[in-house]
Amino acid sequence: MQLLPVPVRRFAAWCAVLLLTAGLGWVGIRLCGELRTAVTPVLLALLGTALLGPLYRWLLKMKLNASLAAALTCVAVVAVVGGAVYIVVAALVDTGDEIVASLRDAAKAVARHFGAAGTGLDDLAGNARELLGKFGGTAVSNVISGVSVVGESIAIAVLALLLVFFFLRDSQRALRSLRGFAPAGTADVVEAMARRAFEAVEGFMRGTTIIALIDAVCITVGLLILRVPGAVGLGALVFVAAYIPYLGAFLSGAVAVLVALADRGFVIALWALGVVLAVQVLEGHVLQPAIQSRTVQMHPAVVMLTITAGASVAGILGMLLAVPLTAAVFGVVQELRERYGTAHEQP
Helix, strand or coil: CCCCCHHHHHHHHHHHHHHHHHHHHHHHHHHHHHCHHHHHHHHHHHHHHHHHHHHHHHHHHCCCCHHHHHHHHHHHHHHHHHHHHHHHHHHHHHHHHHHHHHHHHHHHHHHHHHCCCCCCHHHHHHHHHHHHHHCHHHHHHHHHHHHHHHHHHHHHHHHHHHHHHHHHHCHHHHHHHHHHHCCCCCHHHHHHHHHHHHHHHHHHHHHHHHHHHHHHHHHHHHHHHCCCCCHHHHHHHHHHHCCCCCHHHHHHHHHHHHHHHHHHCHHHHHHHHHHHHHHHHHHHHHHHHHHCCCCCCCCHHHHHHHHHHHHHHHHHHHHHHHHHHHHHHHHHHHHHHHHHHHHHHCC
């Protein structure tokens, strides 16, 4: 005798599956948080491998040894990233004073029009000096912590680069090992899921890089035409922030508009806002469909929730990693739906 009807038992079974999945996900996130020093280089290396895969495969087609091709790929990424960092830092150093001064003028204007009595910038500066005098020891400890964070970041970057080399060179060996660990009869499915997830991440990284470059160039040209100070530095900020979908574009565009408002006035700020909005419309309606048509498409609401969750778990790094990891999950789900959904539809 069945105590519960069939729909209720199915609902209970699905609830149990969801609770088990959520519990395993929570445990996995906690473990990644505890082992973040080891997990972060692996995730960054996977993203780097996805981005550099086409170059590595092209070098293999040129009849180069796998180790030599992987080494040349890593050397190329060091040269490109180093050059890009140099350009960005040089642009920000050259125009940083102008950007900061413009933002300070904008803050003064906002405080003058909307600030309450006793909350002006001079009062805030005086309070900041008092706090700095009272908590100087804390400031020193924060500087020391900052130095340790920089050292840790450099170590993570070096380890990630080494892992990129091994991931590129030994990708086929890793795939064979994955097939060996798969349960009997599921090797093909596991391999297909791994390939689909990696292809989703690869397409996302490649498309995002191209879109970020186009956005940065277009906004930089527009700001140069409007004679906004620090246009090159603001364009570099747009390129870096573009790896955080939606939110990065909003923040970098807001900074550009504020700089234009402070230095060039309200009319030029409106023109700068028009340039930023035009580039965003171009990205959303032309670049995204054309460049990322082969990647996993996610609804903007899903992207925003993913970024928020990543930020709550791992801060800025979580915001950078959340979307490509979610794209990989979507790729796996799509692969399973194509396999088993089609199989169920067949008579």
